[in-house]
Structures are given as structure tokens and as C-alpha cells.
Amino acid sequence: KAGVTQTPRYLIKTRGQQVTLSCSPISGHRSVSWYQQTPGQGLQFLFEYFSETQRNKGNFPGRFSGRQFSNSRSEMNVSTLELGDSALYLCASTRQTSSNEQFFGPGTRLTVL
Amino acid sequence: SQQGEEDPQALSIQEGENATMNCSYKTSINNLQWYRQNSGRGLVHLILIRSNEREKHSGRLRVTLDTSKKSSSLLITASRAADTASYFCATDRTRHAGGTSYGKLTFGQGTILTVHP
Numbered sequence: 026k027a028g029v030t031q032t033p034r035y036l037i038k039t040r041g042q043q044v045t046l047s048c049s050p051i052s053g054h055r056s057v058s059w060y061q062q063t064p065g066q067g068l069q070f071l072f073e074y075f076s077e078t079q080r081n082k083g084n085f086p087g088r089f090s091g092r093q094f095s096n097s098r099s100e101m102n103v104s105t106l107e108l109g110d111s112a113l114y115l116c117a118s119t120r121q122t123s124s125n126e127q128f129f130g131p132g133t134r135l136t137v138l
Numbered sequence: 139s140q141q142g143e144e145d146p147q148a149l150s151i152q153e154g155e156n157a158t159m160n161c162s163y164k165t166s167i168n169n170l171q172w173y174r175q176n177s178g179r180g181l182v183h184l185i186l187i188r189s190n191e192r193e194k195h196s197g198r199l200r201v202t203l204d205t206s207k208k209s210s211s212l213l214i215t216a217s218r219a220a221d222t223a224s225y226f227c228a229t230d231r232t233r234h235a236g237g238t239s240y241g242k243l244t245f246g247q248g249t250i251l252t253v254h255p
Contacts, residue, residue: 080240081242130180
């Protein structure tokens with residue numbers, strides 16, 4: 026069974042631009058969560074989608090948004106990029122059992138110049 | 139904000155030795171999970187221990203959970219150079235009405251483990 030895939034793996038943008046990151050979950054997994062990882066703040070939860078609905082959201086500004094498609098693939102978008110948005114963005118999928126056991130993709134490394 | 143704290147922040151040992159990492163958390167949980175991360179790559183799921191379990195084993199890994207102290211430990215026995223990585227604990231917190239906090243894991247700050255050959 027293929028793992029979680031994320032595209033692109035690396036991205037360089039400039040301040041003020043916007044970016045869209047993509048995540049394909051493990052087949053059969055319907056829940057997708059997104060996290061931001063930075064050296065200063067560590068791993069922080071962005072949001073979670075299940076059946077095309079956002080069910081949970083972390084403490085991030087409205088510039089961070091996401092969506093999920095009917096095939097469970099998910100995208101996250103960051104508008105008006107700031108230098109502080111430079112981070113590793115990770116998505117994780119879960120089969121949505123009671124355990125919330127999550128399986129992570131390799132991440133997208135975003136650099137904002 | 140991070141739910142938990144891990145200690146030590148960094149651990150350096152020789153191959154063959156055991157490595158123990160600790161994690162503390164603040165709120166009630168459904169379960170606690172341990173992950174490994176190599177050089178800023180994705181997280182690899184290692185083991186999950188439920189709140190009603192006290193100890194769990196998987197290969198060279200042994201995890202304990204003490205809900206009264208809100209703490210967990212991860213023991214890696216007979217370590218190898220390939221175990222060099224960052225290790226994170228993550229908690230699935232209970233919601234007010236019970237049940238999981240939809241897709242949200244709260245991570246500790248991690249322990250950087252270096253195993254010297």
C-alpha cells in the first residue's frame with residue numbers, strides 16, 4: 026500500500042506570493058491533518074479534514090486555508106506569504122478509527138525569501 | 139503551543155547501549171504516540187499506547203505510560219547507528235465530551251538521539 030505523498034517536495038517563494046501544497050493520503054484513509062514544523066515552534070497543528078469538511082483548526086491566521094476533495098486528497102494554501110512561513114509542512118492521514126493513529130508524508134519544504 | 143516536554147533534549151550514546159527518552163504532558167489523553175524523524179524528513183510512526191495501557195513493546199522499543207504522572211518513556215534497546223534521529227511524543231487529547239480531538243496530535247519538542255558507531 027502506497028504511503029502518504031506530498032507535492033511538491035521543495036518550494037521557494039517570495040514574500041507576498043501565495044502557495045498551494047498537495048497531499049494524497051493512504052488509500053482508504055479519509056482524514057487528513059496538516060502540520061507546520063519550524064525550529065522555533067516545533068510541530069504545530071494547522072487543520073484537519075474529513076469527508077471534505079474541516080473538523081478542527083489550529084491557531085493560525087486566516088492566510089492559511091485548506092480543502093479536501095471527494096477522493097480524500099487535500100490541499101493547503103497560504104496567501105500573502107511572510108518570511109516566518111518558511112517551514113516544513115507535513116500532512117498525515119488516518120483511517121479514522123478511535124485511535125487517531127496518523128501516518129505522515131515526507132513533507133514540503135517551503136522557503137520564503 | 140506544545141502540550142508536553144521531552145527530556146533529554148539531546149542524547150548521545152554508543153552503539154549497543156540503551157537509550158531512554160521521557161515525555162510529559164498536561165491534559166487527559168486518549169493515547170500517546172511516539173514518532174521518529176530523520177533529518178527534517180517526514181515522521182515515522184513507531185508505537186501507540188492507549189491511556190488504559192501501562193506498557194507496550196515493539197521489537198527493540200519499549201514504551202511505558204503513567205497517566206497519574208502524565209508521563210511516558212521510550213526505551214530503545216541495543217541501539218544502532220541507524221537509530222540516530224529525532225524522537226517525538228504526541229498526545230491525542232480527549233475532548234470535553236469525550237472522544238478524540240479530530241485529527242489533532244499535540245507534539246512534544248523532541249529528543250535528538252545520536253548513536254555513535
